Amino acid sequence: MDLELQGTKYTWFSNPRNGFVTKERIDRVLANWEWRRAFQHATLSALPSISSDHMPLVLNVTPRGIRSRCFKFETFWVDHADCGNIIRRGWNSVCIVRLIIGQI
Incomplete structure (x- = not known):
């Protein structure tokens, strides 16, 4: 359209x-x-x-x-037990992945 x-x-x-x-x-x-x-x-x-x-x-x-808003990363976040899982979930979300590879 x-x-x-x-x-x-x-x-x-x-x-x-x-x-x-x-x-x-x-x-x-x-x-x-x-x-x-x-x-x-x-x-x-x-x-x-x-x-x-x-x-x-x-x-x-x-x-x-x-x-x-400007994203600000706090270095202490990497010490949190769920940090890696949260980042993985964000990068694996359908909208983000498709936007990056140009499918949306």
Whole structure:
């Protein structure tokens, strides 16, 4: 499925010829239903074009109202008995593994 572009309809424009500019949406982001369910709050927007005839697209997968925090690893965590199991579970989760190998 083609993700909806917010804020503008077009992603490309031609050089003006005889005072006429052609505008089209030729740049897109495609996703399947599995990815869309995993990232239900994802939004797609276009930035203003500065030195190109294409507008750069920004895909934001962070839900609105949620700010991403910087992860800080505490060295004493490795002394905890379940540390290795927790890390293994995180790396073996379906979403993380598929995202890393590009299947979502």
